[in-house]
Amino acid sequence: MAKVAIIGGSGLEDPDILKSPETIKVDTPFGEPTSELTCGKIGNIDVVILSRHGKKHTIPPTQVNNRANIWALKEQGCDFILATTACGSLREEIGRGDLVILDQFIDFTKHRKTTFFDEFKPGEMKHTPMADPFDSKLRNLLIESSEELKLKFHKTGTVVSIEGPRFSTRAESNMFRMWGADVINMSIAPEAILANEIGIPYAAIAMSTDYDCWKTDEKAVTWEAVLEIFNQNVHNVIDLILTTLKKI
Numbered sequence: 001m002a003k004v005a006i007i008g009g010s011g012l013e014d015p016d017i018l019k020s021p022e023t024i025k026v027d028t029p030f031g032e033p034t035s036e037l038t039c040g041k042i043g044n045i046d047v048v049i050l051s052r053h054g055k056k057h058t059i060p061p062t063q064v065n066n067r068a069n070i071w072a073l074k075e076q077g078c079d080f081i082l083a084t085t086a087c088g089s090l091r092e093e094i095g096r097g098d099l100v101i102l103d104q105f106i107d108f109t110k111h112r113k114t115t116f117f118d119e120f121k122p123g124e125m126k127h128t129p130m131a132d133p134f135d136s137k138l139r140n141l142l143i144e145s146s147e148e149l150k151l152k153f154h155k156t157g158t159v160v161s162i163e164g165p166r167f168s169t170r171a172e173s174n175m176f177r178m179w180g181a182d183v184i185n186m187s188i189a190p191e192a193i194l195a196n197e198i199g200i201p202y203a204a205i206a207m208s209t210d211y212d213c214w215k216t217d218e219k220a221v222t223w224e225a226v227l228e229i230f231n232q233n234v235h236n237v238i239d240l241i242l243t244t245l246k247k248i
Contacts, residue, residue, distance in 0.1 A: 024036060
């Protein structure tokens with residue numbers, strides 16, 4: 001039976017959802033993960049939940065220890081990773097509350113560790129292919145489940161990850177649109193990079209909460225607005241994960 005890691009986890013640590021939950025603290029060669037791991041079962045699936053920004057959302061995006069997070073999930077024997085993330089829409093057709101099953105990313109971060117290899121051992125160079133960074137099997141299951149649930153979602157999407165915690169300038173937002181990005185967030189890179197490098201199939205559900213700042217006919221994004229839309233629609237993300245887990 002597969003073991004699935006869920007990164008993000010808002011609402012999924014509810015004892016009514018997660019059976020026989022157990023919280024464990026782990027360490028890795030890269031330090032401690034950004035939260036304790038919550039382990040249990042959802043249905044018949046073994047699940048490990050990791051809160052990317054800490055249980056109380058105290059860790060800013062650039063300070064997330066992505067290497068420790070992904071390494072810890074590998075050590076726990078996780079076969080798949082389902083990540084959840086809020087994002088800003090860079091496209092008119094991606095509305096507030098819409099879900100996007102990501103298929104590509106652009107890494108615009110500047111200060112993060114993006115590999116487990118600080119050096120190569122002689123004869124052991126590691127250059128990980130990254131052409132299609134999101135696992136096709138997981139993506140297809142998410143799409144199938146989204147259709148079953150009749151959610152408003154988009155089958156593909158390119159996310160650009162920025163450092164944060166600040167939001168973009170209008171010039172940056174328009175540049176990302178010209179680059180072909182559909183949504184913007186502060187989390188997917190290098191998380192997806194590291195999952196690929198360590199060999200764990202990874203897929204991400206992005207929830208659009210705002211229009212960043214490229215739209216001049218409305219107010220630019222604020223954190224308060226992000227939280228409002230996220231809280232209104234997080235049940236859709238939970239339903240999608242629960243439905244998808246039954247198919248893995």
